[in-house]
Amino acid sequence: MIITLAREGDKDAFAELVKRRQSLVRHLMRRLCSDVVLADDLCQQAFLQAYLKISSLRDSNAFGGWLKQLTINTWLQHCRKRDLLQKTDEPEDLLATREQPGMAMDLDAALLTLKTSERLCIVLSYQEGMSHEEIANTTELPLGTVKSHITRGTARLQTSLSAYRDSRLGGPES
Amino acid sequence: MSDQHDISLQALFDEPAQIADDSEFVVRTMQRIDQRQRRSLYIWLAVSGGLIIIASLFALPLEIATFITQSFTTPLFSLGSGWLGWLMAPINNAGALVVLLIRLLRFARPKSSEWRVSLLSF
Numbered sequence: 001m002i003i004t005l006a007r008e009g010d011k012d013a014f015a016e017l018v019k020r021r022q023s024l025v026r027h028l029m030r031r032l033c034s035d036v037v038l039a040d041d042l043c044q045q046a047f048l049q050a051y052l053k054i055s056s057l058r059d060s061n062a063f064g065g066w067l068k069q070l071t072i073n074t075w076l077q078h079c080r081k082r083d084l085l086q087k088t089d090e091p092e093d094l095l096a097t098r099e100q101p102g103m104a105m106d107l108d109a110a111l112l113t114l115k116t117s118e119r120l121c122i123v124l125s126y127q128e129g130m131s132h133e134e135i136a137n138t139t140e141l142p143l144g145t146v147k148s149h150i151t152r153g154t155a156r157l158q159t160s161l162s163a164y165r166d167s168r169l170g171g172p173e174s
Numbered sequence: 175m176s177d178q179h180d181i182s183l184q185a186l187f188d189e190p191a192q193i194a195d196d197s198e199f200v201v202r203t204m205q206r207i208d209q210r211q212r213r214s215l216y217i218w219l220a221v222s223g224g225l226i227i228i229a230s231l232f233a234l235p236l237e238i239a240t241f242i243t244q245s246f247t248t249p250l251f252s253l254g255s256g257w258l259g260w261l262m263a264p265i266n267n268a269g270a271l272v273v274l275l276i277r278l279l280r281f282a283r284p285k286s287s288e289w290r291v292s293l294l295s296f
């Protein structure tokens with residue numbers, strides 16, 4: 001009902017949609033980018049795009065997936081503007097982590113140690129539950145690249161998070 | 175989800191989001207939408223205004239061009255609408271007179287230069 005009203009240009013209905021969906025969108029964006037302020041800025045851009053394009057949404061039930069796609073597209077546009085997806089250099093944080101292998105890190109900090117494209121694939125796979133094919137279609141990355149990003153990213157996260165998990169569980173994991 | 179996942183990593187990702195509902199975020203987002211709409215309106219107004227100015231700037235030269243074209247087709251002598259009028263129409267107008275004058279000037283120019291050459295050689 002709210003989505004239908006928003007599609008017809010009702011601003012209050014759209015504000016209600018923002019209120020209801022903001023948590024999910026912001027959570028996804030914060031996982032993708034380290035900067036909370038930037039994440040919120042990109043979320044607003046995503047909602048703005050949603051407002052401008054919502055009249056073209058045919059199925060109201062598809063709103064959630066559609067909004068997620070817009071959020072990912074907004075992030076991808078941001079990365080493309082800054083050539084973040086093409087960069088092959090390892091992030092500086094990762095090097096810092098390797099110098100201090102025993103340091104406990106939470107998930108967000110560990111995600112920062114991944115390359116942008118790796119982080120994107122990992123978040124879409126683990127957090128959003130998307131299949132490799134869906135990620136490849138969404139990000140326009142080759143399927144093989146997506147698979148290798150997820151394999152390599154998982155291994156890096158496991159290394160980065162081992163100390164963190166140990167500290168949370170109260171001892172080394174068997 | 176058919177792809178294999180690391181279970182312990184998945185457990186970390188599955189932890190509930192700690193982002194509280196933020197009414198300020200909603201307000202800022204809606205303000206941004208309003209700003210965007212206002213900006214679109216201003217751009218539309220600026221483009222419309224620009225088109226009107228361009229049209230008015232081009233209106234005068236177009237009117238002059240139309241006036242000249244109409245003047246050139248005005249008959250020099252009134253020969254009526256009979257066969258003689260139709261026959262003489264291509265040369266019985268101001269345009270034909272202008273063309274004739276230009277041809278005469280171009281015809282006269284070599285002669286004057288020849289005259290100048292002969293005067294210098296003398």
